[in-house]
Amino acid sequence: MKFADEFKAAVTPRAALLVIGVLALQLLFITSYVGALHSPEPKDVPYGVVAPVPAVAQQAEQRLDQLPGSPLDPRVVADRETARQQIMDRKIDGALIIDPRGTTDTLLVASGGGAALSNVLQVLTVRIEAAEQRTVRTIDVAPASSEDFNGLSSFYLVIGWCVGGYLCASIMSISAGALRASPQRAGIRIGAMALVSVVGGIGGALIVGDTILGALPGSFWGLTGLGALVTFAVGAITLALQELTGVVGIGLAVLLVVVAGNPSAGGAFPLPMLPPFWQAIGPWLPPGAGTWAARSIAYFEGNALTKSLLVLSAWAVLGVAVTLLVAALRERKHRPAQS
Known part of the structure; x- marks a missing residue:
């Protein structure tokens, strides 16, 4: 009986409820962090497409829109400067500038908005371009600081x-x-x-x-x-x-x-x-x-x-x-x- 009395004095109902609350927070912490960060994948990333010929831009937009898993949300942008400005306005996260006269296109990204995303866009675009037997060069229009x-x-x-x-x-x-x-x-x-x-x-x-x-x-x-x-x-x-x-x-x-x-x-x-x-x-x-x-x-x-x-x-x-x-x-x- 003495131990039971001591236990009741040491662990009050209020303390027990608070401990249960802390345990719930602990489990929610694990669920939230692991659930959010264990398998990052791009999904519907706003992505500009620029080409001097509207038909070329529209074909590229349709091709990108049909990628498995829908990693990109492509939209035709008027020209290179507009694409750059939309990245700076944070309306899109990247843009592909197509040069139909050659085999090298240009990818605009902004690592200041998160290097993980700009890296993923670069890898994804290189793979897409390679399938079309084209190459791509990347320009970072809003680069993260070298100390960041x-x-x-x-x-x-x-x-x-x-x-x-x-x-x-x-x-x-x-x-x-x-x-x-x-x-x-x-x-x-x-x-x-x-x-x-x-x-x-x-x-x-x-x-x-x-x-x-x-x-x-x-x-x-x-x-x-x-x-x-x-x-x-x-x-x-x-x-x-x-x-x-x-x-x-x-x-x-x-x-x-x-x-x-x-x-x-x-x-x-x-x-x-x-x-x-x-x-x-x-x-x-x-x-x-x-x-x-x-x-x-x-x-x-x-x-x-x-x-x-x-x-x-x-x-x-x-x-x-x-x-x-x-x-x-x-x-x-x-x-x-x-x-």
């Missing part, structure tokens, strides 16, 4: 900002003596989160920029602003989840950002190489939106940022609104009992 191995620095930078966001929010809520937030306390925590976000944005941009590592080119202030937004969005939604569910909210934030968000972010393998589920959710979660935006700032002249910034802003606004609303409703509920 496989274009991963943007992804790791954003993950760092995300980690800072949910850890800071978690610490503020579970630190010794911390209580469920009143509206005033919630406002202070949100203000502190904003300050931390700005400092984290500046720090991250300094580390990856020319000042320290030189891993990423692009606007210092652009990356700083993005870092502040990513950190604040993740921190705000973590505060909101904790206001709604208590300590369980930390696990929910990890589920959202780490378990679902990281493997679907397009870091190691860009979105067109991920399975459909992860490809669908990635752009709508903070790691995916942040990674896309960081690469746009670093390598694509700041193009195609609007959607990602709106997604991050929506998470930030939702987090702030829920945190303040729950705090206000709680105070309103308890006010009569305290009078």
Whole structure:
């Protein structure tokens, strides 16, 4: 009986539920990462086709569209410069420039958007061209920095900002003596989160920029602003989840950002190489939106940022609104009992 009593005292029902929750997170982590990344294959990659003769371009488009497994989503583009601009605008990921007067064509890629995808496009195009007894030369119109191995620095930078966001929010809520937030306390925590976000944005941009590592080119202030937004969005939604569910909210934030968000972010393998589920959710979660935006700032002249910034802003606004609303409703509920 003594051991049973000690066991009940050591393992409370609440602790047991939390352990079960951690085990579930562990298994979901394995499922999500292995499921997303164990067998990357290109699927419907936006791909331009250019030829001086429209009939040649249309024939090439049809041939590419019929490839087994549908690795490409080809579309005829007016000319080489238009194809290049569409790559820089992140509307397509590569383009084949056909020269019907010779036997060598040109492939345009952008390794700054993810070296894994540009490499796959090169291998696939070489194989397609060889079947037609043609050769291809590759031009990288938005090359990744020589200090940015496989274009991963943007992804790791954003993950760092995300980690800072949910850890800071978690610490503020579970630190010794911390209580469920009143509206005033919630406002202070949100203000502190904003300050931390700005400092984290500046720090991250300094580390990856020319000042320290030189891993990423692009606007210092652009990356700083993005870092502040990513950190604040993740921190705000973590505060909101904790206001709604208590300590369980930390696990929910990890589920959202780490378990679902990281493997679907397009870091190691860009979105067109991920399975459909992860490809669908990635752009709508903070790691995916942040990674896309960081690469746009670093390598694509700041193009195609609007959607990602709106997604991050929506998470930030939702987090702030829920945190303040729950705090206000709680105070309103308890006010009569305290009078």
